[in-house]
Amino acid sequence: MLRVHAFCALEPGPRLLVLGGVHGDETCGSMAIERLRAELDGGMHALRRGQLTLVPVANPLARRKGTREGERNLNRNFRPSPAGQPAADYETRITDLLCPLIDRHEVLLDLHSFESDGEAFAMIGPRDNRGALEPFARAREEGRLARQLGTPRVVEGWLDIYAEGLAQRAAAGETLPDDAIDFGRGTNEYMRSRGGYGVTLECGQHRDPDAPEVGYRAILAVLRLLAMIDAPPDEPPAPHPQVLRLAGVVLRHDAQDRFVRDWATFDPVRCGDLIGIRAGGEEVRAACDGHIVFPNDRALAGAEWFYYARASERVLD
Numbered sequence: 001m002l003r004v005h006a007f008c009a010l011e012p013g014p015r016l017l018v019l020g021g022v023h024g025d026e027t028c029g030s031m032a033i034e035r036l037r038a039e040l041d042g043g044m045h046a047l048r049r050g051q052l053t054l055v056p057v058a059n060p061l062a063r064r065k066g067t068r069e070g071e072r073n074l075n076r077n078f079r080p081s082p083a084g085q086p087a088a089d090y091e092t093r094i095t096d097l098l099c100p101l102i103d104r105h106e107v108l109l110d111l112h113s114f115e116s117d118g119e120a121f122a123m124i125g126p127r128d129n130r131g132a133l134e135p136f137a138r139a140r141e142e143g144r145l146a147r148q149l150g151t152p153r154v155v156e157g158w159l160d161i162y163a164e165g166l167a168q169r170a171a172a173g174e175t176l177p178d179d180a181i182d183f184g185r186g187t188n189e190y191m192r193s194r195g196g197y198g199v200t201l202e203c204g205q206h207r208d209p210d211a212p213e214v215g216y217r218a219i220l221a222v223l224r225l226l227a228m229i230d231a232p233p234d235e236p237p238a239p240h241p242q243v244l245r246l247a248g249v250v251l252r253h254d255a256q257d258r259f260v261r262d263w264a265t266f267d268p269v270r271c272g273d274l275i276g277i278r279a280g281g282e283e284v285r286a287a288c289d290g291h292i293v294f295p296n297d298r299a300l301a302g303a304e305w306f307y308y309a310r311a312s313e314r315v316l317d
């Protein structure tokens with residue numbers, strides 16, 4: 001059973017969907033959403049216009065298990081099942097419930113947390129483009145929304161780098177299906193494909209006690225930005241976050257590949273810095289000045305070990 005809370009103002013306006021618990025072990029978004037829901041029910045906030053839909057736990061099976069996934073990663077291959085084809089697993093059935101819900105909205109805020117240590121950050125999609133990978137025309141609105149979330153950093157370039165990771169795996173001899181890139185498409189990519197826009201907010205480390213507050217403040221900031229609730233008249237604009245562009249991905253080749261230290265997301269590296277050592281003794285060094293992102297010392301052989309990001313020239317409105 002999926003629990004969905006809908007709040008509809010009498011005045012028309014933006015249609016915002018907020019998701020929590022897409023990954024079952026990420027509880028901060030669920031807590032942030034439940035807090036806001038209780039405050040709306042209690043009359044602490046009034047919805048002035050538009051529609052707000054809250055899904056506190058998007059993956060109930062994974063939440064019950066206390067794990068990232070129920071039967072597979074809900075935030076991959078996110079698209080409706082072909083008509084008449086029985087759903088292969090639990091997450092496909094959830095996706096088939098969430099897709100029509102996303103279709104009825106135009107803005108998505110998807111609340112997550114992450115495994116490694118590090119500060120909260122937001123992830124945005126591509127710049128406006130008419131390319132085949134992810135055509136988009138609402139980058140300005142999406143960037144404006146990301147800026148309001150209050151994180152020190154915003155990261156762009158996810159699907160490009162996912163495609164690069166696939167190319168590396170194919171070059172290493174792995175046989176990939178023709179639609180392998182679709183595996184990299186999650187909730188926000190689906191929202192963009194439907195004409196809307198969306199931001200992923202990584203609220204902090206999974207067990208960071210501040211993460212629920214980060215998520216809660218972000219939802220309120222989006223509601224104010226979209227003029228769905230009243231904003232204090234003298235509220236200063238949010239500071240400009242640093243924008244980083246994902247610039248590469250390094251795969252783990254062997255379970256014995258190891259990092260030379262406990263990297264945290266956004267740890268800075270200089271070109272040539274030693275990052276890890278392969279099972280055979282080969283050194284893995286930084287290809288450019290930048291930052292380590294999503295280091296995963298539990299990655300399976302053949303999977304993404306870490307990403308690196310460089311400063312972007314993009315400035316968010």
Ligand SMILES: [Zn+2]
Binds near residue numbers: 026112113
């Ligand atoms: Zn997540």
